[in-house]
Amino acid sequence: MARRLNIIRWLEYNWATPAYGGWVLIGIALSFFGAATNTMAGWLYVLSGTIFALLGLNMVDAGKNLKGIIIKRLPIYPVHAGNDLTIILSVGNATGKLKILIQIQDEIPAFLGKPVIHNLESLPPRQEIQLAAYIPTEKRGVYHWEYIILKTAAPFGLFYASRLCKIPAKATVYPQILPLQSCPLIEDIGNEELKQQESRPIYYSATEGVTKTIRPYRYGDAFRLIHWRTSARMGELKVRELETTTSGREIIICLDNSGKWEEDDFEKAVIAVASLYCYSLRRQLNVRVWLADMGLIHGITTVMETLAAVKSGVNMTASIPELPVIWVSCHSEKLNSLMPGSRCFLFTKPPFPYPGIVYNREESLLKQLQQPI
Structure with a gap:
């Protein structure tokens, strides 16, 4: 059975394969031809020949209808989780003939949903159109896919012809950014730094x-x-x-993505890090992000793309910065090795009191990031 399906699939993608109506007409034509050979009735030969000609015409035209169609992808711009990805295809007809009844199927990853299907009634010669699809996103990630399927049964719907087009695509979904109005984790470290700056010469603030x-x-x-x-x-x-006077202040947000994490906890941790980073940027602080396997990174695009793709369970190969940090982790073993003045956002209860927040699954992440330490 599987072998038969593979043969039919090969015929569809390299030539054409009968639709249900095509199989019915093939059966009728064979019946007429069999009756004609028994009775020698000419009109039966004519009927069977006409049906076979109709089938042959559809089989040839279905393949021709897909020739000369050029598909290009427009850039897919990154979005944050919860927003829609915009996927735009540019479809052109490079021939001088009208193309009709074409289905274009974009094979997006299953994580993003079902394949996107566009149905074209007609595509005029030497013209180009754009087809847009809006894909809702729920989870961060970097998604890759390659194939677009062109399919038609024109002109009579008796034979299907499909063609695979290899057009690589990449879609980046950044982590969700929480609308923080305040954040003691950031502000507490910032206040300590500000006190240190107040003792510096006045000219440091002259350029603010x-x-x-x-x-x-x-x-x-x-x-x-x-x-x-x-x-x-x-x-x-x-x-x-x-x-500004904040240009000398540095905030380092550490995401300890080493070891074993609960999947939902790790996603919340990534959202927390992304939200803290963007909040620090709004405060015009000099902020960087540290990962257990990559070390320090900075720059809004670099940070967001890295957080979109970051995974847990890696080995810690980077050294912890020798500065006060915001430590986001599900492990408490490293707390003793953090510099004085550090703060933590832990997904497990520490064995001893430490300045910071312990994540509570019963409360919203937004509320917890804004609560006093």
Whole structure:
């Protein structure tokens, strides 16, 4: 049975295979032909020949209908979990003939949902159209897929022809970002650093609010920093990079992705790290993220792409920074090795009191990140 299905599939993707109606007509044509050989009735030969001609025409035209169709992918821009991915295909007809009744099936990963199907009634010659699909996302990740299937039964629906198009795609779903209004984990460390800065010479704060440079807008930049006059002149968004007293302060958020994690806990930990990172950026703090297998990373795009793909259960190969950090982990063994002034967000109860938060599955993550330490 499996061998027979493989043969039918090979015929469909390399030539054409009969649809249900096609099999019925083949049976009728064979019956007429058998009756004609027994009775020598000419009209039966004509009927069977006409049906076979109709079947042959559909079999040939179905394959021809898919020739000359050019499909391109437009870039798939990253989104945060909970938002829709926009997948756009550009479909062109490079021939001088009208293409009709075509189905385009984008084989997206099962994690993103069922294959996306577009049905085209017609595609005029030498023209190009765009087909958009909006895929809801629930979980972070970096998703790869390759194939698009073209399928048609034109013009009579008696034979199906399908063709595989290898067009690689990559979609990145960043972790969800929680709308933190306050965060004692960050602010507590920030306040300690601020006290240290107050003892420094006055000229350190003399440049606060002064524009250091104008640079292109990056995802996550505050809109109040946009320099509208320069943006209008250059034709793209430009933002001011300011000299502030916070530029010397450094926040390091450590995600201990080593060892064994509960899957749901690890997803919450990644969301927490991403939210803390974006909150620190809004506060204009110098913030970096540390991972057990990668060490320190920085930059909004690099951090978000790394957090989208990060996995638990790795071996710890990077050294813990010798600075006060925010330690996000399900293990408490490393607490003694953290620098004084560090804070923790733990998914297990520590054996001794330590400044920070212990995750409670009964409360929302947003509420816990904003609660006092």
